Amino acid sequence: VTLARGAGAVLLALLLLEPWLPLGDVRQYLLHVLIQIFVWAFIGGAWSLMGRFGLVSLGHGAFLGLGAYTAALLWNFWGLTPWLGGLVAALLAVLLGAVVAYPCSRFQVVGHYFGLVTLAVGEVVRLLIIAERDWTGGSLGVSLRPAQGDSLLAMQFADKTVFYYASLVLWLAGLLVWRRLDRSMARSAMEAIGEDETAAASVGIHVTRFKVGITALSAALTAVGGVAYTQYISYVNPDTLAGIGVSLRIVFAVVLGGMYSLLGPTVGTALTIALSEYLRIVLGLKFIGMAETIYGLLLILFIIFLPAGIYGSLADLVARVRRGTMVAGSAGPA
Amino acid sequence: VIDPIFLAEAALNGILLGGILALLALGLNLIFGVIDIVWIAYVDLVMICMYAIYFTVQVYGWPVWVGGGVALALGALLGIAVHVLIISPILGSAAVNQLLATGGLLFFLQSFATFLWSTDHRTVRFSLPSWDIGGIFLPATRLIPFVISIVAMVVLYLFLTRTYMGTAIRAVAQDREATALMGASPRRIYLVTSAIGGLMAGLAGALLIFQYSVHPFFGGQFGPLTFMICVLGGLGNMPGAFVASFVMAEIIQIAGVIWSTEMGYVIAFVVFIVMMFVRPGGLLTRRQ
Numbered sequence: 001v002t003l004a005r006g007a008g009a010v011l012l013a014l015l016l017l018e019p020w021l022p023l024g025d026v027r028q029y030l031l032h033v034l035i036q037i038f039v040w041a042f043i044g045g046a047w048s049l050m051g052r053f054g055l056v057s058l059g060h061g062a063f064l065g066l067g068a069y070t071a072a073l074l075w076n077f078w079g080l081t082p083w084l085g086g087l088v089a090a091l092l093a094v095l096l097g098a099v100v101a102y103p104c105s106r107f108q109v110v111g112h113y114f115g116l117v118t119l120a121v122g123e124v125v126r127l128l129i130i131a132e133r134d135w136t137g138g139s140l141g142v143s144l145r146p147a148q149g150d151s152l153l154a155m156q157f158a159d160k161t162v163f164y165y166a167s168l169v170l171w172l173a174g175l176l177v178w179r180r181l182d183r184s185m186a187r188s189a190m191e192a193i194g195e196d197e198t199a200a201a202s203v204g205i206h207v208t209r210f211k212v213g214i215t216a217l218s219a220a221l222t223a224v225g226g227v228a229y230t231q232y233i234s235y236v237n238p239d240t241l242a243g244i245g246v247s248l249r250i251v252f253a254v255v256l257g258g259m260y261s262l263l264g265p266t267v268g269t270a271l272t273i274a275l276s277e278y279l280r281i282v283l284g285l286k287f288i289g290m291a292e293t294i295y296g297l298l299l300i301l302f303i304i305f306l307p308a309g310i311y312g313s314l315a316d317l318v319a320r321v322r323r324g325t326m327v328a329g330s331a332g333p334a
Numbered sequence: 335v336i337d338p339i340f341l342a343e344a345a346l347n348g349i350l351l352g353g354i355l356a357l358l359a360l361g362l363n364l365i366f367g368v369i370d371i372v373w374i375a376y377v378d379l380v381m382i383c384m385y386a387i388y389f390t391v392q393v394y395g396w397p398v399w400v401g402g403g404v405a406l407a408l409g410a411l412l413g414i415a416v417h418v419l420i421i422s423p424i425l426g427s428a429a430v431n432q433l434l435a436t437g438g439l440l441f442f443l444q445s446f447a448t449f450l451w452s453t454d455h456r457t458v459r460f461s462l463p464s465w466d467i468g469g470i471f472l473p474a475t476r477l478i479p480f481v482i483s484i485v486a487m488v489v490l491y492l493f494l495t496r497t498y499m500g501t502a503i504r505a506v507a508q509d510r511e512a513t514a515l516m517g518a519s520p521r522r523i524y525l526v527t528s529a530i531g532g533l534m535a536g537l538a539g540a541l542l543i544f545q546y547s548v549h550p551f552f553g554g555q556f557g558p559l560t561f562m563i564c565v566l567g568g569l570g571n572m573p574g575a576f577v578a579s580f581v582m583a584e585i586i587q588i589a590g591v592i593w594s595t596e597m598g599y600v601i602a603f604v605v606f607i608v609m610m611f612v613r614p615g616g617l618l619t620r621r622q
Contacts, residue, residue: 051430056429056430056433058433100607103611104611106611107610107611107614108614109610109611109614111429112372112429112433112565113565113610113614115430115433116372116561116562116565116610117606117607117610119558119561120558120562120603120604120606120607121603121607123558123599123603124600124603124604124607127596127597127599127600127603128596128600130596131593131594131596131597131600244554244557244558245554248374248434248437248440248441251430251434251437252434252437252438255430255431255434287449288448288449288452289445289446289447289448289449289450289550290445290449291445292441292444292445292448293442293445293446293449295441295445296438296439296440296441296442296443296444296445296446297438297442299434299435299437299438299441299442300420300435300438300439300442303424303427303431303434303435303438304420304423304424304435307424307427307428307431
């Protein structure tokens with residue numbers, strides 16, 4: 001444990017000091033990659049709050065897109081600060097989450113069916129954004145109206161360092177929420193529901209309340225992640241922020257890392273982003289599509305050979321080795 | 335106010351589209367019902383088969399029926415390949431992982447197609463007649479695929495009900511364990527089912543190329559719709575999927591004429607979501 005803690009502390013210190021490290025020309029690029037990792041890891045973490053209890057949503061793009069567009073359009077049309085816009089976005093996502101989760105829970109839509117219902121919800125949000133092209137910009141997307149210079153109120157900064165620290169804080173906050181939930185009674189209740197709904201209900205667990213609650217929390221955090229990403233990129237597009245494509249990407253990153261552990265979503269997101277950036281640099285523009293092809297192939301291989309995810313499998317291995325030595329130690333001097 | 339002739343034309347187009355959707359949905363539903371895995375990449379296999387026809391017919395100038403044969407054979411091979419390489423190693427895994435493995439295949443097929451053939455839209459040109467029936471426009475490029483699709487579905491139905499293999503496939507869909515106890519090998523049945531599912535994908539590709547141009551992201555246009563039709567019709571319920579195809583196609587076409595294409599899909603998807611709550615077992619079943 002101490003070794004892991006020490007390594008974690010060193011890593012966190014490095015991340016905090018990143019903008020001062022002597023990296024030369026690479027710094028801006030590295031900042032860009034890290035910001036993306038933090039934001040998407042936060043979103044992946046939000047997804048895994050549901051996913052780890054068997055509520056596998058294939059439509060988190062709905063919450064992401066709803067959040068991103070709400071804050072962006074409120075700012076563009078009425079100049080409402082994204083701080084408040086983000087709050088509105090999170091509330092709307094909670095509402096949408098509840099509207100989907102309540103009937104799903106009441107009518108026992110679970111497993112494949114839950115996945116497909118949420119997938120439909122994601123597509124509905126994407127198509128509505130495209131259909132309302134008069135004020136959403138349709139499939140061309142919308143750029144954020146630029147503020148005069150750097151503005152805390154508008155959440156717009158020329159310097160990537162600001163976004164870097166903001167996304168770092170966001171990511172840590174996400175981990176904190178995960179940890180709080182993991183140590184609460186709600187976790188036991190949700191696990192019981194995930195195992196057997198009827199049995200859980202029979203011991204007095206309010207199935208619907210917990211399911212709607214966890215969905216609302218996950219939706220709100222996803223919407224916040226969408227707002228954060230939009231502020232950084234200052235552009236929203238229905239195909240990159242809503243619909244089946246982005247929804248599957250979120251799920252993939254999390255499953256790749258392992259959805260049952262605190263750092264699984266982060267590890268998975270970091271790996272997928274690092275991999276696609278690496279392939280993009282190596283293969284460049286000569287082979288359009290090749291990077292994604294390798295990415296898809298690796299995803300299939302990972303799912304077949306490491307079903308618990310990379311981080312999950314490693315953690316399992318460490319735990320097994322440690323348990324092995326403990327058993328050997330206790331069996332020794334009797 | 336919309337001219338009723340447009341609505342009539344939309345309704346006719348809905349029937350013609352429904353025929354094609356039904357073929358797509360039946361292929362996927364067969365796999366879904368028998369192996370209990372959703373191939374998220376099913377329509378992307380169709381896309382690959384459409385490219386096969388495009389190259390054989392439009393580029394190399396082979397006759398259409400030869401191109402169609404190539405597409406069918408390729409579809410069946412792809413179906414077997416997907417089953418052997420991806421599905422059988424994870425048959426015992428969690429449902430999420432099964433879903434995601436075929437999702438990975440979706441990324442792979444889309445980007446590999448982009449890599450090989452770029453994102454250009456490619457069309458096979460047919461010089462076929464079209465008819466004007468009282469102001470309603472009926473092109474042969476829509477009528478021929480519809481007729482072939484219906485014939486193919488009848489053949490599939492006869493295969494499933496009149497042959498030993500078909501009966502075994504239906505038996506697995508009903509009760510996996512009991513079928514194994516009766517001495518039918520589920521492994522072989524899975525393989526045959528995947529091959530038939532792939533064959534249907536090849537045929538659907540051959541029929542879709544009459545009306546649509548093919549590009550690497552073609553699957554996004556029909557993929558989600560196809561899963562929804564399968565679920566709406568009821569898992570493994572062939573008549574249900576058939577009816578659901580026409581319901582969804584009519585909604586898309588008519589709402590598309592009244593509002594916009596996107597709204598047509600939005601309404602169809604919302605109908606799907608609501609129906610999942612009202613009739614979770616499928617359109618043709620009563621709620622227990």
